[in-house]
Amino acid sequence: MEKVIAELAQRQAELGAPQEGDGETHPRVLVSTALRYLQNNKEKMRYAEYRRRGLPITPSYVESAVKQFEQRVKGTENFWTEAGAEDLLQLRADYLGTTTGLDEFRKDRQENATGQNNYTLAV
8 A cells, every 4th residue: 555655646746736727637636636545544444454354445345235225215116114114123133133033033033023924934
């Protein structure tokens, strides 16, 4: 990361600081923006360490979750209240999480609801 920052700083010195009137795609502005972003966030970009620890370094997991959320909550013919959407998100978080919230929900629902089908966890 330090090498990239050093090279961007060198390029910024060659181009000069952004000038009034430079458009957002002007090289001075682009280099300045990238340099500032990397300097401000370099402590969060420890990719070699993340790889050693087996952590994901791609946003694909988050992008997939957002896509699933949008299909379920924002799909056509879906109209949610804020409370209903919050409940759905909590159930999904319980399902994906390490707590027993979803199991407790199923048990409570089964014990207190009459005429309902049993909730079972699909395998």
